[in-house]
Amino acid sequence: MPDYPTTARLWPYQPNWDDGVDVQVEYRTDIFTARSGREQRRALRSAPRRQITYSVALDGETRQRFVRDIRTWQGRPMLLPDPLRSARISAFVPADSDVFTLPAIPHWLGVGTELLIAGSLRRTVTAVDADLAAVTVDDHFADVLAVGTRVQPLLRGILGGSISAAHPVSRVATARLVFAVEPGTEPAPAEGGPGVYIHEGREVFAKRPNWVDGVGEAFEWPVEQVDYGHGRVSTFQPIEMGWLTQTATYLNVGPTEQTEMESFYHRMRGRRGEFLMPTWTDDITVVGDAAEGSPTLLVTGLDDGETGAIMIRLRSGRVLTRQVTATAGGQITVNRTWLEAFTAADVAMVCRLEVARFSSDALTFEWPTTVAAQVKIGFRTLEPLPAENPVEPLDDLSQYLLETSWGDYLDPLDDLDWAVNVRYPAIQFEALPWNMVHEDVLDSFDYFINFTIPESME
Secondary structure, eight states: OOOOOOOOEEOOOOOOTTSOEEEEEEOOEEEEEOTTSOEEEEEOOSSOEEEEEEEEEEEHHHHHHHHHHHHHHTTSOEEEEOSSOOEEOOSOBOTTOOEEEOSSOOTTOOTTOEEEEOTTTOEEEEEEEEETTEEEESSOOSSOBOTTOEEEEEEEEEEOSOOEEEEEETTEEEEEEEEEEOTTSSOOOOOOSOOSOEETTEEBOOOOOOTTSOEEEEEEOOOEEEOOSSSOOEEEOOOSSOEEEEEEEEEEESHHHHHHHHHHHHHHTTTTOOEEEEOOSOOBEEOSOBOTTOOEEEEESOOTTOOEEEEEEETTSOEEEEEEEEEETTEEEESSOOSSOBOGGGEEEEEEEEEEEESOSEEEEEESSSSEEEEEEEEEEOOOOSOSSOOOOOOHHHHHHHHSGGGGGOOTTTOGGGSSSOOHHHHHHHHSOGGGOOHHHHHHTTTSTTOOOOGGGO
16 A cells, blocks of 8 residues: 655635635544433543535636646645634744744644745745744745735645536536545644633533524423333333423624634533533513612512522623522522612523533534634533532622623623633723722722732722
């Protein structure tokens, strides 16, 4: 058997954005399900497989070259310029230099990352060092690089074994390509830290679905039956509780939302991890006002004795999560008091928080443009047992900022590292407009973890 070639060829054909680009990331989970319905899940991959699918439009000489390339190189290593990830050089690079700077080092760039330098040079290099904003490569540039020159990571992999093409006329063709990235050739995926919303040791997947496509639900509670084909049937129910399967479409606009979605998926390792999923349906109706410092609230939609986790979304956009510990006569008691009063008219929705996991190890992000992606995700609820890998809760001040009107001045997705033991000045400047700051307010924050307010803030 001949040796598999190690030399990779640069793939020159750009996506036809009329059809968009699909990126599939896939983990692998081994799930053992007991007769009672309980699961034991084991992650079989520490990093996901990645596959990119897109169409190319070909005509004239480009179509002829495409056919020659496919006939001579299909199934051999390719270097695909990542159509969705890139950075721009932030400072002029003189000729004969081997260093360029970026506004910041993106998570996909590390030592050993192969790069395509766009512009008039259009050449490939490999990063040998990446420190702060400076990237050192393995070769010297023969010409200058202007500010704004595009840098793309090169994905090493192979094309799919079957490529289909359509010819509307003899000189024009469109082809659909599938490119599988070689495992281990990319930097480890960016998992980030826990999200902003944490309840009872679990992360809350608080991103709102795109209601243009609606939300689908399926309720399942299997039984076992012994049926000999005649006479009576014996029915057994070894599974102690049923489960809900929910599907929804999510829209990510901009790199921040996309990174946050991908990081959450990587932290969960596909189906391996568990989290709290809002149903995003009006499960409970608030009929009374909540008093600051009180643990009770008047509602409809719950039976006496019913308990469980709930999420309250206020019209201001704030999110409150609580554990209902008792329900009697339309009044619920929760595990933590309300940090700020609100009225029934302030409430946009109250829904249940279900312990859940992803229903599939694979997610496919559909990119109609380079700045927005949508993904359809399935969830499956689990039995509400104690958290498998408890996440540390927020400190008291962070929780206060998150749940009160002070938090209306924060964008939780803008800087997630403020959540626990974090950069106090970042919170202060975001949460406290200068026209609202006075000495008593600043003094009230003086206890923040391992931090003394600078004199300049007084």
